Amino acid sequence: MKFAGSHILSVSQFERADVEHVFTVADRMRPFAERELMTKALDGAILGAMFFEPSTRTRVSFGSAFNLLGGEVRETTGFEHSAIAKGESLYDTARVISGYSDVIAMRHPESGSVSEFAAASRVPVINGGDGSNEHPSQALLDLYTIRKERQDQGGGVDGLRIALVGDLKYGRTVHSLCQLLSVFKNLHIVLVSPKELCMPETIIEHLRQAGHTVIESDQLEASISQVDIVYSTRLQEERFSSTQEADLYRGRFRLNQAIYTQNCQPNTVIMHPLPRDSRANARELDVDLNDNPNLAIFRQTDNGVLVRMALFALILDVVALVEKEARPVRWFTARRFK
The missing domain is CATH 3.40.50.1370 (Aspartate/ornithine carbamoyltransferase)
Known part of the structure; x- marks a missing residue:
């Protein structure tokens, strides 16, 4: 361009x-x-x-x-x-x-x-x-972070295994990231969300037509066990009709250090576009991950x-x-x- x-x-x-x-x-x-x-x-x-x-x-x-x-x-x-x-x-x-x-x-x-x-x-x-x-600039910085984190581990974006977790229906960051990822090769993408907050079908079809493997799931632990990146996203409360409706899904997919240790590979990178919701009933990324060297959220912001x-x-x-x-x-x- x-x-x-x-x-x-x-x-x-x-x-x-x-x-x-x-x-x-x-x-x-x-x-x-x-x-x-x-x-x-x-x-x-x-x-x-x-x-x-x-x-x-x-x-x-x-x-x-x-x-x-x-x-x-x-x-x-x-x-x-x-x-x-x-x-x-x-x-x-x-x-x-x-x-x-x-x-x-x-x-x-x-x-x-x-x-x-x-x-x-x-x-x-x-x-x-x-x-x-x-949110195109967020997608670019997310992909730039993925590229850098993978390079540091001796890998690249092609062949990436990534789990996208949370509100995939309203999350514009994951919409743009998926479309940007589609220009790379041989990706394995796991979409983890409640059925009511799943990724729009047009985006899933776009990824599949680009030759990528796409799996949909509502089970966090099993979905993050064989991936290079876990990308969690905030519940987009402002897109819901009421706080009460948003509360039905709040805190459904929490990642903390115990879940990470039990299910993720040792070098799995954790990403989030921020802000992460640190309130007690949410905590999609728990603060006990702050000392995990694979938590890349602040490298993302840089x-x-x-x-x-x-x-x-x-x-x-x-x-x-x-x-x-x-x-x-x-x-x-x-x-x-x-």
Whole structure:
């Protein structure tokens, strides 16, 4: 694909070569993300960050990635702080904000809304999550993490065995990840959920047509015994009609250290897009896993900055300039990336 000036709205835009190109650029961003070097490649550029749903990691990660490339960030959070609360259309909002920004990252609770916004925007738009539909940058950072974790164990993405666990019906992260995984080869994918929260059939069929083995199950322990990755996801309570309905499924698939030790292989990697629900009646990933060296959830969040830096560098066509503008960091940096 042609990255310069393009919207990033769906993982369906990416062929395997495109994914690998993003990852190559992300690898080059590591010295900047880890505060070994700084750059002013995007000095003067403005990111419009428009988040109409709650967000911590995605919003701050996009902003940090842009700042690390030398750009500035202007944020709008929640409908109540935007003119949409006064009845303004997405079209009008897009026309206005794209006049103030060089690129926009947007999250919205309605499926298809970011694409609608992008159609009216005068600058590139990155989908930061649209309802239960897609979350392409999360899928890219998840796959980048899978690739890195597998490389560290002497493997790769081709031939991967992965279990996706939890709310697979409403979880946009797993929807996008499955579609992105489909461009690789010989995958064994186990989908673990209550029948009421199973993966959409269109996504399952897409994986099977791509030549992958897909198994559906509602049994956690048996499903995680022969996999390389366990990817757990949060119950998407905000997509349910009531808290009472969500409570019917809350805590159904809890992974803790005892279950991991009894059922998983010694090097099985644990992933989660976060936030994990640490309330007593949920705990899809128990806090007793925090000291497990195979818990990769915080490596995922670090990798999110690398991938989003890569997307900004590619979309704004400054990949070569990032390193050309590199200089040493002048402030104290804790060894938080070691």
